[in-house]
Amino acid sequence: MVIGVVVLGAAAAAPLGVGYYTEQQWQGVQSEFNSSQALLRLETREYDRGYMNSSVLGSVTFIGPDSAGEHTFDYQADVSHGITGSLMDFSTAEELSESAKKFFPDEQPRLTLETRVWGTATLEMIVPEVAVTDEESGETFAISRAEGRADIGSAGSELDVELSWPGMTLTGPDARISVSDFQMDQRMEFLTGDVWIGDANMTLASLQIDVPDQPAVRLDGLTMTSESDVTDDGKRMNGDSSIRLDMLEASGKAFGPHEIQVRFDGLDVASLDEISAAIGEMQQAAATSAGGADPQAAMQQQMESFQRISGAVMGLAAEGFSFGFPRIDLSTPQGPIQGELVISHPELSDDEKSQAMMVMQGLTGNFDLSMPVALVDQNPTLAMQVSPLIKQGMVVQDGDRLILSGVLEDMALDINGNVMPLPPLF
Helix, strand or coil: CHHHHHHHHHHHHHHHHHHHHHHHHHHHHHHHHHHHCCCEEEEEEEEEECCCEEEEEEEEEEECCCCCCEEEEEEEEEEEECCCEEEEEEEECCCCCHHHHHHCCCCCCEEEEEEECCCEEEEEEEECCEEEECCCCCCEEEECCEEEEEEEEHHHCEEEEEEEEEEEEEECCCCEEEEEEEEEEEEEEEEECCEEEEEEEEEEEEEEEECCCCCCEEEEEEEEEEEEEEECCCCEEEEEEEEEEEEEEECCEEECCEEEEEEEEEEEHHHHHHHHHHHHHHHHHHHHHHCCCCHHHHHHHHHHHHHHHHHHHHHHHHCCEEEEEEEEEECCCCCCEEEEEEEEECCCCHHHHCCHHHHHHCCEEEEEEEEEHHHHHCCHHHHHHHHHHHHHCCCEEECCEEEEEEEEECCEEEECCEEEECCCCC
């Protein structure tokens, strides 16, 4: 009987603990959602926690193109507490503003969050179709139904985000912009500080800009991928990224495909975290200064952050790394622009690390870039930039190609036989 009383007591008290845990977890979910994308921003104004249920009041801000501006809609959430988790059902406030009614005359956006006490949560979002016309400007703004989902695990240390957006059109007297079929799938795992690892894939079927009396500009088949992992017991990070565009149409001509690949190996995680934290401090100082705070104090904070970045970059080099663009392949009507660029630095001994001048002297690298001669001949602006390099011997001609090739070693850059000493980098 005693055990039964204890179990019943625990079950009765569970919703209280679950309610408190849900409030804390919602704050984390909101922060992660805002940082993972730039289309919507969630804000919480009031969280009234009860025994079996709670209520939440806040807002969702849609951050559209410059001409569309920002649009904010109030939301409310009913939260039900169970023994092992909670369900938050979000809806727009009862009284919608006139601008909100224009956006959602029939169906309202829906957002639900399911949390569990063992540290998992699922956030699902649906934004219905939007069709708005500004009678004064003549602009029309239409968005297809968008759906998003975020699965958060291991008490916030794992995050999977999926977003599906069929597209939008923005039409005005001066231009028409259309976006078609945006898909995003991102899986991240917390490593340390501000550093996460994982993989991501983003695709965009097309983007087209039409301006009266001018040829359309169109991008087809944009794909961005990235993946990263760690070695040496989590002390070093490796990664690959790529961006590919199947076709670009401009000035009445279509050409493609285009691809750029990025790769890094052996980056020191502690130095990366230091750089990320310092950049965050610089951004915060800039925002504080813009908000009317003491500009001298903000400038001092930015200078200190820059010194932290400089020291962290030197630490990154001292630990050894490799970074570069192993593939650069851009199509033009005259032929491809192709190249590669790789720089690396060996890991230094403890004695060498203590000597600041030794840190960057081990930097080595090579790069090769080639383009069609016809591309330069048919583009006066490009010819004005390349001609001086040809006269100096930096760019040489090989058949119907122009070649820019260089080697970095001993703090000197050798470009097609022209050696240029480099100043200290940090």
